[in-house]
Amino acid sequence: MSAGKIAFAVTGASGALYAVRTLAELLARGVHVELVVSDYGKRLLRDELGDEASIEKLVPYLAAKYGDKVNAGVLTVHSNRDLGATIASGSHSCSAMAIVPCSMKTLAGIAHGLSRNLVERAADVMLKEQRRLVIVPRETPMSLPALRNMVLCAEAGAMVVPAMPAFYQLPRSLDDLADFMAGKILSALGFEHDLYPAWTGQVGS
Numbered sequence: 001m002s003a004g005k006i007a008f009a010v011t012g013a014s015g016a017l018y019a020v021r022t023l024a025e026l027l028a029r030g031v032h033v034e035l036v037v038s039d040y041g042k043r044l045l046r047d048e049l050g051d052e053a054s055i056e057k058l059v060p061y062l063a064a065k066y067g068d069k070v071n072a073g074v075l076t077v078h079s080n081r082d083l084g085a086t087i088a089s090g091s092h093s094c095s096a097m098a099i100v101p102c103s104m105k106t107l108a109g110i111a112h113g114l115s116r117n118l119v120e121r122a123a124d125v126m127l128k129e130q131r132r133l134v135i136v137p138r139e140t141p142m143s144l145p146a147l148r149n150m151v152l153c154a155e156a157g158a159m160v161v162p163a164m165p166a167f168y169q170l171p172r173s174l175d176d177l178a179d180f181m182a183g184k185i186l187s188a189l190g191f192e193h194d195l196y197p198a199w200t201g202q203v204g205s
């Protein structure tokens with residue numbers, strides 16, 4: 001049985017590692033990921049992870065970093081300028097969408113229903129169809145407009161999952177921090193995972 005389709009966006013906020021870790025987990029579960037990356041999201045992937053993580057090389061990059069199990073899924077890449085792409089329509093069968101990381105600009109566009117590009121339009125589709133939309137904003141400090149835009153998105157039905165990894169799982173590496181955020185995003189999308197140990201009531205146990 002197919003693991004279904006999930007829309008996934010990468011925009012130009014810091015935290016490319018969260019995006020690739022989450023993508024790898026979705027693909028490893030056999031999900032058909034419909035990916036759209038903004039122009040600054042493309043720059044982010046290259047700047048933070050290197051040229052080998054650019055869109056054209058993304059699947060081999062994920063396989064090299066996280067293992068061949070990523071080949072269980074399907075990755076379809078859409079242009080952010082293509083407002084006629086499948087995920088721009090509510091009739092398409094994507095059950096959920098995650099935006100990892102989400103810039104304050106894209107957050108504002110979603111909060112105000114602007115649909116200026118495919119990321120914003122696909123997010124608007126999730127809201128209008130009352131499907132799960134997971135927004136992973138990253139900025140610090142946060143301006144009042146950004147805070148208000150998060151509230152608007154939450155009021156519209158989105159799940160706001162800020163890129164705020166915890167330290168109670170005693171991370172030893174950046175990958176441990178990325179695992180934590182990817183786990184939170186997978187949970188928000190409705191997937192089980194073992195990317196970080198469940199809280200036992202005590203740090204480090």
Ligand SMILES: Cc1cc2nc3c(=O)[nH]c(=O)nc-3n(C[C@H](O)[C@H](O)[C@H](O)COP(=O)(O)O)c2cc1C
Pocket residue numbers: 010011012013014038039040041047102103104105106138139
């Ligand atoms: C290296 C770099 C890091 C950035 N980090 C952030 C960030 O963490 N959060 C944010 O909201 N914008 C950040 N920006 C600014 C956004 O990329 C910029 O507002 C862009 O227009 C967002 O467009 P997009 O949402 O279409 O990707 C960063 C830009 C650069 C070049």
